[in-house]
Amino acid sequence: MKEKNGNGKNGDAIEVTGLKKSFGPQTVFKGIDLHVDTGESVAVLGPSGTGKSVLLKLLIGLQQPDAGSIRIGGKEIVGLGTDAMNEVRKGIGFLFQQAALYDSLTVDENVAFPLRRHLHLAEDEVRERVHKLLESVGMADHGHKLPSEISGGMQKRVGLARALALDPSILLFDEPTSGLDPITAREIDDLIVETQKQRHVSSLVVTHDVAGAHVFADWGVLLHEGEVAAEGTMKDLDRSSDPYVAEFLKRG
Amino acid sequence: MLMTSVVEWFGELGQFTWKMLRTLLLPPFEFREFLRQLDAIGPKSVPLVMLAGGATGVVMSMQTRDSLVHLGAKGMLPAIIFYSMVKETGPIITALVVSGRVGAGIGAELGSMRVTEQIDAIEASAVNPYKYLAATRVAACILMLPLLTLVADASGFLMGWVADFIAEPISLRLFLDHATRNASLGDFLPPTFKTAVFGLIIGLIASFQGMRAHGGTEGVGRAATQSVVLCSLFVILADVILVRLIVLFFPS
Ligand SMILES: Nc1ncnc2c1ncn2[C@@H]1O[C@H](COP(=O)(O)OP(=O)(O)OP(=O)(O)O)[C@@H](O)[C@H]1O
Numbered sequence: 097m098k099e100k101n102g103n104g105k106n107g108d109a110i111e112v113t114g115l116k117k118s119f120g121p122q123t124v125f126k127g128i129d130l131h132v133d134t135g136e137s138v139a140v141l142g143p144s145g146t147g148k149s150v151l152l153k154l155l156i157g158l159q160q161p162d163a164g165s166i167r168i169g170g171k172e173i174v175g176l177g178t179d180a181m182n183e184v185r186k187g188i189g190f191l192f193q194q195a196a197l198y199d200s201l202t203v204d205e206n207v208a209f210p211l212r213r214h215l216h217l218a219e220d221e222v223r224e225r226v227h228k229l230l231e232s233v234g235m236a237d238h239g240h241k242l243p244s245e246i247s248g249g250m251q252k253r254v255g256l257a258r259a260l261a262l263d264p265s266i267l268l269f270d271e272p273t274s275g276l277d278p279i280t281a282r283e284i285d286d287l288i289v290e291t292q293k294q295r296h297v298s299s300l301v302v303t304h305d306v307a308g309a310h311v312f313a314d315w316g317v318l319l320h321e322g323e324v325a326a327e328g329t330m331k332d333l334d335r336s337s338d339p340y341v342a343e344f345l346k347r348g
Numbered sequence: 349m350l351m352t353s354v355v356e357w358f359g360e361l362g363q364f365t366w367k368m369l370r371t372l373l374l375p376p377f378e379f380r381e382f383l384r385q386l387d388a389i390g391p392k393s394v395p396l397v398m399l400a401g402g403a404t405g406v407v408m409s410m411q412t413r414d415s416l417v418h419l420g421a422k423g424m425l426p427a428i429i430f431y432s433m434v435k436e437t438g439p440i441i442t443a444l445v446v447s448g449r450v451g452a453g454i455g456a457e458l459g460s461m462r463v464t465e466q467i468d469a470i471e472a473s474a475v476n477p478y479k480y481l482a483a484t485r486v487a488a489c490i491l492m493l494p495l496l497t498l499v500a501d502a503s504g505f506l507m508g509w510v511a512d513f514i515a516e517p518i519s520l521r522l523f524l525d526h527a528t529r530n531a532s533l534g535d536f537l538p539p540t541f542k543t544a545v546f547g548l549i550i551g552l553i554a555s556f557q558g559m560r561a562h563g564g565t566e567g568v569g570r571a572a573t574q575s576v577v578l579c580s581l582f583v584i585l586a587d588v589i590l591v592r593l594i595v596l597f598f599p600s
């Protein structure tokens with residue numbers, strides 16, 4: 097394989113080694129290694145059903161691996177208790193594939209949820225921050241609506257605003273641009289790049305949008321059948337002679 | 349086969365209860381959500397509880413009156429209605445009606461939050477769902493059941509008088525005098541407070557069934573149905589024990 101990304105010179109935001117996960121008879125990960133430097137953006141690519149969403153849930157402790165180690169900011173999270181895990185989670189912005197907005201709360205309240213719970217801000221300041229966050233994803237005019245009253249792509253953008261609410265240092269995004277039109281998708285890609293630059297965050301973004309990955313990703317990882325089939329800079333992956341990689345990137 | 353799944357169910361319920369109780373030791377206490385649940389469970393159940401209590405009072409009055417006339421003991425009617433309403437009928441009718449309304453409501457709400465990953469999203473936001481969702485609902489049920497029971501008692505007694513009045517006019521004042529001539533607070537308090545236990549059962553089982561739902565919309569339906577069935581069943585079983593205990597500790 098090619099040189100390792102970044103050589104860990106900034107320290108590792110995420111370090112996964114020997115990760116195994118099965119559901120009953122079905123093996124999703126046979127033992128994968130994966131690594132995100134501080135300040136780096138990694139795109140995770142792969143066909144539907146390879147376990148990209150499962151990977152993200154393992155990284156935030158919603159599921160437990162069968163074997164292997166996961167370090168977030170240098171801290172081992174496998175087997176961590178709820179309270180200790182919650183401390184780690186406060187530094188992570190997580191976007192679910194289906195957004196997973198709280199459907200009894202309005203858009204505003206959804207974005208305010210993590211703010212109200214973890215920061216002791218005055219109500220004015222909460223409102224101001226929520227407005228700014230929604231503005232950054234182009235949803236400022238829809239704050240009073242319920243999730244059931246906005247489209248799937250709009251829900252995704254609200255989910256993104258909610259994920260960014262606590263100024264996380266690590267972003268875990270599950271297909272942030274799927275279901276969005278090309279223009280909005282590009283805006284979201286730019287938002288990710290901007291967040292990256294402004295605040296030096298590290299991100300791991302699952303995506304099917306290869307063009308988007310070229311915009312924001314420093315490194316690409318292609319998963320296939322429970323293993324890392326290829327990794328490298330997006331340019332490296334483009335030039336790969338491996339027929340599967342070439343096929344995947346061309347079609348994506 | 350059935351035996352093992354019953355044992356498993358109790359085991360899981362025990363774990364669930366433990367996880368929930370543990371969260372009560374540490375702040376923050378989820379006041380907003382608690383108030384929201386108080387409102388959803390209490391005031392919104394009042395019409396139903398009044399109706400159920402009232403109808404029971406009417407039936408009881410009509411039926412008992414008939415028998416008493418035969419026996420020439422018509423004058424005992426107010427006391428009979430009062431005692432049976434307060435001691436047993438009010439509490440159990442309330443608990444069963446609330447099992448239906450609130451048990452299904454909580455089961456379905458938490459069930460659909462589970463299958464749409466909203467509970468995962470709460471966890472990813474570093475908030476403990478056992479505290480935020482379950483503890484608030486259980487506490488609200490415990491507090492509201494005795495109050496709802498008073499509503500049912502009053503409504504049943506009042507409608508019992510109305511039914512009696514139609515058969516043979518008697519003033520409410522006199523009816524009440526006859527009813528409570530020999531009554532003491534000791535007749536009244538234990539059966540009313542026992543409904544806090546019913547509240548605990550309903551809140552706990554409904555939250556548990558909801559949060560362990562799985563398998564899409566069908567799973568949500570299953571969670572709601574099982575919640576109602578199990579709540580009603582355990583309320584009746586608990587009543588057997590509680591009535592026994594009350595007779596033992598508060599002999600009249
Ligand atoms: N809770 C679960 N129980 C059993 N199997 C599961 C569970 N979650 C995921 N799987 C299985 O793991 C595999 C990977 O699922 P995952 O959702 O991670 O795919 P994905 O790569 O995100 O696909 P897509 O691109 O379509 O979102 C699938 O085959 C799925 O059936």
Ligand SMILES: [Mg+2]
Nearest residue numbers: 148149193270
């Ligand atoms: Mg997925």
